Amino acid sequence: MAEVVLEIKNLTRRFGAFTAVDSLTLSVNAGEVFGLLGSNGAGKTTTIKMLTTLLPPTSGGARVAGFSITTQAVGVRRAIGYVPQAVSVDGSLTGYENLLIFAKLYDLPHREQQARIAEALEFMNLTADAKRLVAEYSGGMVRRLEIAQSTLHRPKVLFLDEPTVGLDPIARDAVWKHLVDMRANYGTTLFFTTHYLEEAESHCDRIAIMHLGKLDALGTCQELEASLGPGHTLNDVFVHYAGSALDTGNNFRAVSAERATAERLG
Amino acid sequence: MTATFIHPLTSFVEKTFVITEFELRKLRHDFTELVTRALQPALWLLIFGQVFARNGAMHTGNIPYLDFIAPGILAQSVLFVAIFYGINVIWERDLGIVQKFLASPTPRAALVLGKGFSAGIRTLSQGVIVYGLSLLLGVKLNWSPLALLNVLVIIILAATLFSTFSLVIACFVKTRERFMGVGQVLTMPLFFASNAIYPTDMMPGWLKMVSHLNPLTYVVDALRTCMLADSTSTFGLSFDYLVILVTTTVLVLVGARLYPRLAT
Ligand SMILES: Nc1ncnc2c1ncn2[C@@H]1O[C@H](COP(=O)(O)OP(=O)(O)OP(=O)(O)O)[C@@H](O)[C@H]1O
Ligand SMILES: [Mg+2]
Numbered sequence: 001m002a003e004v005v006l007e008i009k010n011l012t013r014r015f016g017a018f019t020a021v022d023s024l025t026l027s028v029n030a031g032e033v034f035g036l037l038g039s040n041g042a043g044k045t046t047t048i049k050m051l052t053t054l055l056p057p058t059s060g061g062a063r064v065a066g067f068s069i070t071t072q073a074v075g076v077r078r079a080i081g082y083v084p085q086a087v088s089v090d091g092s093l094t095g096y097e098n099l100l101i102f103a104k105l106y107d108l109p110h111r112e113q114q115a116r117i118a119e120a121l122e123f124m125n126l127t128a129d130a131k132r133l134v135a136e137y138s139g140g141m142v143r144r145l146e147i148a149q150s151t152l153h154r155p156k157v158l159f160l161d162e163p164t165v166g167l168d169p170i171a172r173d174a175v176w177k178h179l180v181d182m183r184a185n186y187g188t189t190l191f192f193t194t195h196y197l198e199e200a201e202s203h204c205d206r207i208a209i210m211h212l213g214k215l216d217a218l219g220t221c222q223e224l225e226a227s228l229g230p231g232h233t234l235n236d237v238f239v240h241y242a243g244s245a246l247d248t249g250n251n252f253r254a255v256s257a258e259r260a261t262a263e264r265l266g
Numbered sequence: 267m268t269a270t271f272i273h274p275l276t277s278f279v280e281k282t283f284v285i286t287e288f289e290l291r292k293l294r295h296d297f298t299e300l301v302t303r304a305l306q307p308a309l310w311l312l313i314f315g316q317v318f319a320r321n322g323a324m325h326t327g328n329i330p331y332l333d334f335i336a337p338g339i340l341a342q343s344v345l346f347v348a349i350f351y352g353i354n355v356i357w358e359r360d361l362g363i364v365q366k367f368l369a370s371p372t373p374r375a376a377l378v379l380g381k382g383f384s385a386g387i388r389t390l391s392q393g394v395i396v397y398g399l400s401l402l403l404g405v406k407l408n409w410s411p412l413a414l415l416n417v418l419v420i421i422i423l424a425a426t427l428f429s430t431f432s433l434v435i436a437c438f439v440k441t442r443e444r445f446m447g448v449g450q451v452l453t454m455p456l457f458f459a460s461n462a463i464y465p466t467d468m469m470p471g472w473l474k475m476v477s478h479l480n481p482l483t484y485v486v487d488a489l490r491t492c493m494l495a496d497s498t499s500t501f502g503l504s505f506d507y508l509v510i511l512v513t514t515t516v517l518v519l520v521g522a523r524l525y526p527r528l529a530t
Contacts, residue, residue: 052369054529074371082369084362092292104284105372107277150366 002029005156005189006051010060013046020046022213023060028206030156033183033190035200038210039242044193045085047210048159051191052082065156078106081150081188085161089145091135095126098134099149106153120148124178140171144178151182158182160192164199172196176203197234209241216241278373285372285380290387304395307343311336311399314463324464329497333405337489338462340396344389344421345482348428349453351385352436353445359528360442368529375522378433382518385429386422393421406495416492416503423510424485430517437524461500462486484509 006028013021021043028034036044049055051062053073061068067075089098099120103113121127124144129137134145143163151158163179164172180203182188194200200207201221209217209224217224217237224237311332318324319331326334358364367377400407408414432449439445459473460482466474477483488506491499499506 049365049529054365054368054526077369077371080369082366084365086360086362086365088362088366090288090292090358090363093288097288097291101284101288102370105281105367105370107371 002031004028005030005032006034006062006064006191008051008060008062011047011050011057011062012059013043013050013055014058019213021050021057024210024213024215026208026215026218028157028189028191030189031183031187032205033180033203034192035204035207036191036193036210037195037197037200037207037238037242038193041212042210042242043213044210045161048082048161048191048193052080052159053077078153079156081153081155081158083143083146083150083158083160083163085165087142087146089134089142089149091133094131094133095121095137095141095145096130098145099152102149102152108153116152120152123181124148125174138171139167140174143167143171143175147175147178147182151186151188154186155188157189157191160190162193162195164194164196172199179203197238201234209238211242274373278376281372281376282380282383285377286383286387289381289384293388300391303343303347303392306346307339307392307396308399310339310342310463311396311403315339315403318463325468326465329494330405332403333494333497334465334490335463336396336400336403336405337493338460338486340393340421340493341424341460341482341486341489342457342462343392343396344424344485345428345456346453347389347392348385348425349432349456350449351381351429352432352434352449353442355381355433355436355528356440356442356445359440364525365529368526373522374525375518378430378521378525379426379518381433382426382430382514383422386425389425390418390421393417400493407493408495413492417489420485420488420492420510423507423514424482427481427485427510427514427517430514430521433521434517434524437521437527440528456480456482460486466500481509481513 004027008024008026011021011024012019024043024047036047038044046055050057051064051069053069053076057070061070063069064076065079067073067079069076089095093101096117099117100113103117108116118127121130124147126141126144126148129141134142137145147158147160147163160179164175167175176199179190183190204221206218206220207224208215217227219227221234221237225232225234228236228240315332315335318335324331324334355364368374397407435448435452436445439448459476460480461477462482466477466483469477484501484506487500488503488510490497491503491506501509
């Protein structure tokens with residue numbers, strides 16, 4: 001039995017009378033690549049924000065790497081990395097500086113800081129651009145830098161909210177290549193959201209489909225496809241559980257945030 | 267994952283300076299801002315100050331009016347620069363930067379105070395400008411090293427105070443538009459309900475009372491005491507420091523409580 005690194009129990013978040021995440025229960029094993037799918041407004045970002053201790057749950061809870069998100073937030077924060085939906089590196093610092101500040105904030109031992117940063121830059125293929133201002137980076141480079149930044153401290157779980165939104169196919173592949181390598185090298189558990197089904201199909205060990213705050217389906221892609229009978233694709237599964245890709249729950253804030261992200265990422 | 271045990275207080279101080287350091291590194295490309303910021307104190311001292319000094323409209327006791335307002339204008343420009351600091355925080359929130367820092371184990375108070383200090387250090391340039399102008403206008407300054415050190419510390423503390431206040435506002439309003447509105451509404455009253463450009467003795471009773479609740483009044487009093495060659499403090503320098511330090515501490519604690527709101 002594999003080690004459970006993420007254990008979510010009845011996790012619920014309401015905004016006023018509106019329930020954005022409705023009694024979510026699931027667990028993720030150490031080293032797994034886990035994809036959370038769902039149409040706009042399904043509650044994916046809200047779920048990730050609760051798991052990363054940014055948003056307190058209304059009820060229910062979760063343990064991340066053994067720490068409770070409600071009572072041991074600092075423990076959780078030490079154990080995770082987080083790549084938000086929007087751009088999270090600072091354009092007025094160089095790539096190297098963006099990494100250095102996080103090396104310091106995560107208490108990496110002084111002797112190891114430079115080596116870790118060099119390794120992360122090399123790993124993400126950014127060594128040549130380390131001294132350039134991030135404002136000059138392309139969207140794909142920004143994403144790779146963000147991943148480097150949030151994994152410097154070797155987190156047990158890396159949360160990524162739409163890591164490839166707004167990227168061209170080549171940049172997207174590059175990001176995934178690095179994510180997959182990272183799991184192989186450090187055993188990092190990847191918990192990510194995406195709207196790209198083919199991404200889920202080719203990289204995830206298991207996926208969950210959320211719809212209007214509820215968990216509607218959970219399993220490997222093959223299991224979910226088979227559950228609808230022979231000859232079904234992941235797209236059919238998605239349409240079956242989540243309606244069409246862009247139906248309810250779609251609101252201005254979500255869309256404008258995504259557009260803005262896409263724009264900034266070029 | 268590296269788990270080293272570090273005493274919370276050491277960690278707090280260390281993280282505060284890490285935040286300050288990187289905020290200051292961002293300044294390297296910011297020279298236009300330094301120039302535009304010089305303009306406002308120059309206008310106040312050269313135009314407003316000159317006109318009112320000539321009329322003798324203000325009774326500022328044994329010190330000339332220009333000498334009287336030089337520290338007031340310094341305090342004012344510190345206030346004006348610091349009070350809009352929160353806009354950066356809103357900008358960083360609209361990107362995902364605030365969220366990323368909040369998901370790290372950094373103490374919230376260190377995030378807030380670190381930013382405050384950096385605003386403090388950025389604002390030192392205002393001191394240089396006002397000293398330069400004062401020299402030009404023949405204001406009698408106190409050049410003793412102790413006095414200069416005091417002015418330096420007061421500028422940093424005052425900017426920390428007002429930038430943290432600004433951050434607290436940002437945590438409430440969350441959008442740039444509302445922030446600009448609130449910022450504009452607040453700065454003028456803070457400035458006018460203080461002893462920056464006229465002695466509080468000239469004020470009607472109610473305004474005088476308000477000015478005594480205004481931290482800017484104590485900043486001005488402290489600056490006036492240390493900057494000028496012959497000036498006596500109204501409230502006593504230690505009391506000024508006390509008010510400034512206590513207000514800053516309270517604001518940092520409030521800011522640390524409110525800062526996580528920006529991630530939601
Ligand atoms: N701070 C908030 N206040 C009120 N409602 C919110 C807030 N944050 C999210 N919501 C609502 O909760 C629902 C879920 O939002 P969430 O951002 O989690 O969706 P999502 O699955 O990440 O969507 P997307 O694919 O567009 O990113 C949406 O209807 C959204 O409007
Ligand atoms: Mg989302």
